[in-house]
Amino acid sequence: EAGVVQSPRYKIIEKKQPVAFWCNPISGHNTLYWYRQNLGQGPELLIRYENEEAVDDSQLPKDRFSAERLKGVDSTLKIQPAELGDSAVYLCASSFPSTADTQYFGPGTRLTVL
Amino acid sequence: AQSVAQPEDQVNVAEGNPLTVKCTYSVSGNPYLFWYVQYPNRGLQFLLKYITGDNLVKGSYGFEAEFNKSQTSFHLKKPSALVSDSALYFCAVRSPNAGNMLTFGGGTRLMVKP
Numbered sequence A: 001e002a003g004v005v006q007s008p009r010y011k012i013i014e015k016k017q018p019v020a021f022w023c024n025p026i027s028g029h030n031t032l033y034w035y036r037q038n039l040g041q042g043p044e045l046l047i048r049y050e051n052e053e054a055v056d057d058s059q060l061p062k063d064r065f066s067a068e069r070l071k072g073v074d075s076t077l078k079i080q081p082a083e084l085g086d087s088a089v090y091l092c093a094s095s096f097p098s099t100a101d102t103q104y105f106g107p108g109t110r111l112t113v114l
Numbered sequence B: 001a002q003s004v005a006q007p008e009d010q011v012n013v014a015e016g017n018p019l020t021v022k023c024t025y026s027v028s029g030n031p032y033l034f035w036y037v038q039y040p041n042r043g044l045q046f047l048l049k050y051i052t053g054d055n056l057v058k059g060s061y062g063f064e065a066e067f068n069k070s071q072t073s074f075h076l077k078k079p080s081a082l083v084s085d086s087a088l089y090f091c092a093v094r095s096p097n098a099g100n101m102l103t104f105g106g107g108t109r110l111m112v113k114p
Helices: none
Strands: A005-007 A010-013 A019-024 A031-037 A044-050 A053-056 A065-068 A075-079 A088-095 A109-113 B003-005 B010-014 B019-021 B024-026 B032-038 B044-050 B056-058 B064-068 B073-078 B087-094 B108-113
Touching: A005 A088, A010 A019, A019 A031, A019 A088, A019 A109, A031 A075, A044 A065, A044 A075, A075 A088, B003 B087, B010 B019, B019 B108, B024 B073, B032 B064, B032 B073, B044 B056, B044 B064, B073 B087
Parallel strands: A010 A109, B010 B108
Antiparallel strands: A005 A019, A019 A075, A031 A044, A031 A088, A044 A053, A065 A075, A088 A109, B003 B024, B019 B073, B032 B044, B032 B087, B056 B064, B064 B073, B087 B108
8 A cells, every 4th residue: 555655855945935845645545634843853733634625724824834635635735935944844644534543644855945 | 732741852772672762641631642653764654552442552563552541651662672673753642622633742762772
């Protein structure tokens, strides 16, 4: 069974530039999550989707971050414009919708903003 | 608000010796508890979880964890450590009272020396 797929794996951009990350969840997983992991810390949730609906985006900095999951499968997370402090690993995870279900993570995208 | 504490930034153990990685949590209601491992430049890999039932949970690669409700702990253990167990370990908690939000600890680096 294929796991969560993310691309790109690495991205280096200048500050004020836009950047986008793509995620393809495990087949059949209705719930999709985007996390940000700063160096030496645990992941922090940015947004959670149930199918195509964003049901928890309270931690998403909406002035510069946006996300979409138009058909309830793949998802894209965008930052525009990027700031130096956005340098981090962006992780995508997916699961079935129950609270007890395990979240499975992709390999992440390491973003460096110069 | 729910939270997770991993009091040790790093745990050092000799190969073949037992290991323990500590985790305590704070949550409203019954907790769902998870352990993940992260190898360099990789996403988080699920090890085990406690939802209900037996307090001792067995997971992947010989790891196990014990849920202790009175001490609000969920320590990760392995009877005999391998050098290949060296990685970053994250404890996480989720509560039905907080929807599907998974809160991670800050991580503990496990170093197993030959």
